């Protein structure tokens with residue numbers, strides 16, 4: 273228990289404070305343009321996949337595989353934020369956990385700072401863990417309720433055997449201040465904080481060792497809408513201050529739009545569209561992206577125009593047995609025979625804007641020709657043939 277009972281007895285204020293604090297509104301959809309991030313790639317993911325084996329019988333033989341992630345490729349430049357978005361179960365967290373090397377990929381390659389880390393042993397990964405950090409969705413369950421904030425945020429120093437120049441306690445208090453928490457609350461326990469403050473503790477923990485890349489898995493979806501904007505703003509402030517690179521995972525397109533430089537849209541284990549934020553939101557090419565965008569509420573009626581909500585029919589098919597060719601064809605209102613027979617590869621249809629569709633929207637280029645051309649000479653990073661994928 274805390275040795276500073278008197279401090280703990282004082283109620284912790286629930287209002288958010290410090291960097292990132294904002295008025296109690298949801299993240300704004302309209303965001304000022306950020307300077308282009310055109311640095312070196314920090315992270316490169318090439319044809320990455322994870323097939324979880326499904327076993328049965330006494331001998332636990334593999335009878336099937338959940339194709340959670342099935343050949344995704346993207347890169348993230350230094351200082352950039354890549355948003356990864358899609359419906360529940362499309363493989364976002366699995367992708368994030370593979371990047372962190374918390375899960376071993378079934379196939380594909382992960383390169384961090386030019387080094388292939390796909391099969392790096394846990395021993396060799398240990399120093400790299402300082403550079404790669406993850407923020408989890410649930411700010412309560414990701415914090416040990418029996419540990420004080422000081423112990424939680426200071427744990428990475430102990431785990432990595434790192435001495436802070438000014439001492440761990442002082443270093444932790446500085447980080448608490450950086451994320452807008454009161455350094456005096458060092459000896460308090462997670463249950464004494466509000467949801468938004470707990471997420472700030474989680475963020476403080478990831479910042480302890482000055483990471484280079486942070487994967488934030490649904491960092492605000494468990495929070496009250498009035499607190500979401502504050503945490504998103506905090507992440508942005510910290511990025512500018514500490515030169516961080518983010519992969520932000522969300523199913524809420526409004527959160528991803530607010531914080532991302534580029535956005536990748538996932539459906540059933542694949543990336544179906546990847547583009548600069550403005551390009552994706554103003555000129556979505558994939559019907560699935562269009563459907564997701566149509567569900568984002570626009571607060572200002574004058575900006576709604578004649579936009580219609582596209583209601584997708586049916587549920588997301590099972591990743592145990594995804595539909596052949598275009599995985600979206602069972603729910604796509606534009607589907608034709610070719611969509612059920614030929615998988616559309618992810619190709620660049622305008623500069624920096626990739627989409628995987630035989631009949632993309634918002635493009636004047638001959639997209640179908642482009643797709644056909646790419647189908648003959650598959651793009652680098654296209655998923656491997658089924659039989660060539662190694663066992664999960």
Ligand SMILES: Nc1ncnc2c1ncn2[C@@H]1O[C@H](COP(=O)(O)OP(=O)(O)OP(=O)(O)O)[C@@H](O)[C@H]1O
Pocket residue numbers: 324338339340358359360361362363364365366367523591
């Ligand atoms: N350890 C596991 N074993 C078997 N299947 C798994 C495992 N982990 C995830 N899956 C399956 O892989 C698919 C992708 O899961 P994942 O958690 O990556 O999705 P997600 O996009 O993060 O979804 P959500 O938005 O709900 O968090 C799902 O069908 C899930 O059931």
Ligand code: SF4
Pocket residue numbers: 558559560598599600601602604605606607608611616628629630631632
């Ligand atoms: S390839 Fe066909 S089914 Fe797939 S998204 Fe495009 S139009 Fe729809």
Ligand SMILES: [Mg+2]
Pocket residue numbers: 364365366489
């Ligand atoms: Mg998830």
